[in-house]
Amino acid sequence: MVKWKPLLSLIAMVAGLAIVVGALMLLRRPSAVTFVITSDTEGLLIPCGCRTVPAGGLARRQALLDNVRRTAKENPVIPVELANGFSTRATARELLNKEVGDYFSRNGYLVGVGGYDLELGIEKLRALSAKSRFFLAGQKSLEPGESLRLGGWGLGAIGDKGALLRVVFLSQTPPGGATLPDPLETFREERKKHPADGFVIFGSIAPETVAALHAEFPDLIAVVATWQADVTTMPQRAGDTWVVFNGDKGRRYTNLEIRWNGRRFEAWPEGGYLGPEAPSDPAVQAEVQKVLDQARAIDQSALDKLRGAVKSARSYVGSAACASCHQDAHKSWSLSRHAKAYEDLKIDHGEMDPVCLACHVTGLGSDSLPASEKLPFIQGVGCEACHGPGGGHPKAPMEKGEVSAAVCGRCHTQRDSPMFNAEGYWKLIGHK
Ligand code: HEC
Ligand code: HEC
Ligand code: HEC
Ligand code: HEC
Incomplete structure (x- = not known):
């Protein structure tokens, strides 16, 4: 005679256990995360920002991001703009920033705020990118960073906890930008307030500051920073810490994978240049082109308004007119960057923007330009x-x-x- 009752309850127990184990498996956390990092985009939508090969742009960035997402499979991929993603002064900045902001929103960016961004004001930044989250440690109205639990499994108090990774956004006062608190001080406090098993620092910080941070906190997993045009073409290792300077104008990216191996965090940084060989997302490309055409029209109409608006006591004759009597001065000038200052504006698509032209041309808006001049200024x-x-x-x-x-x-x-510095620079362009 078979005793059904105990057998049934045994089957029920095994099934129940299987469900619990299954559920716990579902509660497994990913053990790795990949940050896809760019920096200092400054409202630039298309490849630009260097004299040799045009690099950067939102369309290439979208394609990169989609590619990393495909290869990362179930692990989260988090796009990051380190700082100064927005333009603070281009005439069409409203339009350009809206496009950059939409791109950030669409892709779920963590957006670090830099000392130039801050000139726009935090409310303005939020309005530009409603779905983005903005970060900067040491500012009351912004989140200082984000905590992520990697590895292990479970819920609340139950299960293997894995490890807590803390990402902190730091920025320091950039030349001529908004004043920010001392990043070292800020980081010390931030560590006390939000303890974690490992720390990563993102933001706009100078090399000396990165060195000081590393000296005081040698256990940092990685620092990925932007500071003017500083670039590390290969990620550098300082003790146990990876250090990357990601460069300016959104030209470069760093993919930083961080993995909890059960005992400690491991980091795998890998960077590159968003040059012409980088694939481009055609939909983003098309949208960006539309926005650029509108921006160009805004620049053009601001420039048209300036035409002849500035009264000059004497007329301009142009640099070529000086050459016959001041040969040496003209020769040394023609070899200087001053002579090419207008050409160089095209690198960043500022050649019709009065804001940029103010420093890159001569006689902007003057009512007494040479008759041969079609543009409302003399180039350079x-x-x-x-x-x-x-x-x-x-x-x-x-x-x-x-x-x-x-x-x-x-x-x-x-x-x-x-x-x-006046003397040093004069040595480069000195003439009599
Ligand atoms: C036809 C010849 C001639 C041309 C063209 C000419 N200069 Fe001169 N320039 C002179 C002479 C001669 C002097 C010295 C007399 C003087 O100080 O006025 C001089 C003096 C100067 C000085 C020195 C002023 C000072 O106080 O020491 C400057 C600067 C100068 N020129 C700039 C220019 C520039 C810029 C142009 C073109 C827009 C130009 N010159 C075109 C002949 C010329
Ligand atoms: C970026 C500004 C700048 C530009 C551009 C520039 N100069 Fe000068 N130039 C100066 C300054 C500053 C001095 C005075 C240097 C000094 O005090 O020794 C000077 C001096 C001179 C002098 C000598 C004046 C004297 O009496 O010693 C002449 C002539 C002159 N410039 C002509 C020219 C000509 C011609 C051009 C264009 C081809 C030109 N400069 C472009 C800034 C400029
Ligand atoms: C009207 C604006 C203007 C003034 C005034 C001016 N500069 Fe410049 N200067 C520029 C611009 C713009 C550039 C960058 C040009 C480029 O690279 O496209 C530049 C570049 C230079 C460079 C080249 C730097 C490099 O990276 O190679 C030197 C040197 C320089 N300026 C010296 C001087 C000195 C010295 C004075 C004052 C006597 C002066 N400039 C005044 C606008 C100006
Ligand atoms: C207040 C004056 C000023 C304004 C405004 C200005 N520039 Fe410049 N720009 C400079 C000077 C000065 C330099 C040279 C810097 C140096 O070499 O020290 C320069 C250099 C540059 C360079 C060449 C250096 C490089 O990065 O390769 C580019 C490109 C440039 N500016 C683009 C722009 C654009 C685009 C704008 C408008 C958004 C702009 N600038 C507005 C003064 C100005």
Whole structure:
């Protein structure tokens, strides 16, 4: 005679156990995360920002992100903009920033806020990218970072806890940007407030600051930073810490995979250049092109309004007109970057934007330009940008010129020329 009751309850127990184990398996956490990182996009939508090969742009970035997502399979992929993703001064910045903001929103970016972004104000940033989350440690109205649990399984108090990874966004005061608190101090506090098993730092911080952070916290897993044009073409290892400088203008990316192996965190950084060989997402490409056309129209109409709006006491004659009598000065000038300053604006698509033109051309908006000039300015930083308009000279005298922070600093501001020092720079362009 078979005793059904105990057998049935045994079967029920085994089935129940299987369900519990199955459920716990479902509660397994991914043990790795990949951050796809870019920096200092400054509202730039398309490849730009270098004199040789155009790099960056949202369409290439979208394709990169989609590719990383495909290969990462079940592990989370988190896109990150380190800092200064938005333009603070282009005439069409509203439009450009909206497009960058939409791109961030669509892709679920963590957006670090830098000392230039802050000039827009935090409410403005939020409005530009409603679905993005903005981060900066040491600011009351922003989250300092994000905690992620990697590895292990379970719910609440039950199960293997894996390990807690804390991502902290730090930024320091950039040249000519909003004042930010000391990043070291900020990080010390942040670590006390949010203890974790491992820390990663993202943001806009100078090499000296990264060195100081590493000296004080040698257990950092990685620091991925942007600071002006500083770039590490290969990720650097400092003790146990990976250090990457990701460069400016959204040209480069770093994929940082972090894995909890059951005992400690391991990091795998891998970077690259978003150059012409990088695939482009056609839908993003098409949308960006539409926005750029609109931005171009905004620049054009601002420039048209400037035409002839500036009264000049004397007329401009152009640098070529000085060459016959000041041969040496003209030769040394024509070899300088001043002569190419207008050409270089095209690198960043600023060649019709009065904001950029103000420092990159001569006689902007003057009512006394040479008749041959079709544009409302003379291209480049010509002789007359420093010596004043040359009409009537040599009968009428020219301004002698002065090498000083006051004269050169009109254009060589902290932000645009952080390395500027009058004597050193004059040596490069000196003439008589
Ligand atoms: C026809 C010849 C001629 C041309 C063209 C000419 N200059 Fe001169 N320039 C002179 C002479 C001569 C002097 C010296 C006399 C003087 O100080 O006025 C001079 C002096 C100067 C000085 C020195 C002023 C000072 O106080 O020491 C500057 C700067 C200068 N020129 C700039 C220019 C620039 C810029 C142009 C083009 C827009 C130009 N010159 C075109 C002949 C010329
Ligand atoms: C009207 C604006 C303006 C003024 C005034 C000006 N600069 Fe410049 N300068 C520029 C711009 C713009 C560039 C960058 C050009 C480029 O690379 O496209 C530049 C570049 C330079 C460079 C080249 C730097 C490099 O990276 O090679 C030197 C050197 C320089 N300026 C020195 C001076 C000195 C010295 C003065 C003052 C006597 C001065 N500039 C005044 C706008 C100006
Ligand atoms: C306040 C003056 C000023 C304004 C405004 C300005 N620039 Fe410049 N720009 C400079 C100076 C000065 C340099 C040279 C910096 C140096 O070499 O020290 C420079 C350099 C550059 C360069 C060449 C250096 C490089 O990065 O390769 C580019 C490109 C450039 N500017 C683009 C722009 C664009 C685009 C805008 C408008 C959004 C703009 N600039 C607005 C002053 C200015
Ligand atoms: C970036 C600004 C800048 C530009 C551009 C520039 N100069 Fe000068 N130039 C100066 C300054 C500053 C001095 C005075 C240097 C000094 O005090 O020794 C000077 C000096 C001179 C002098 C000598 C004045 C004297 O009496 O010693 C002449 C001539 C002159 N420039 C002509 C030119 C000509 C011609 C061009 C264009 C081909 C030109 N400069 C472009 C800034 C400039």
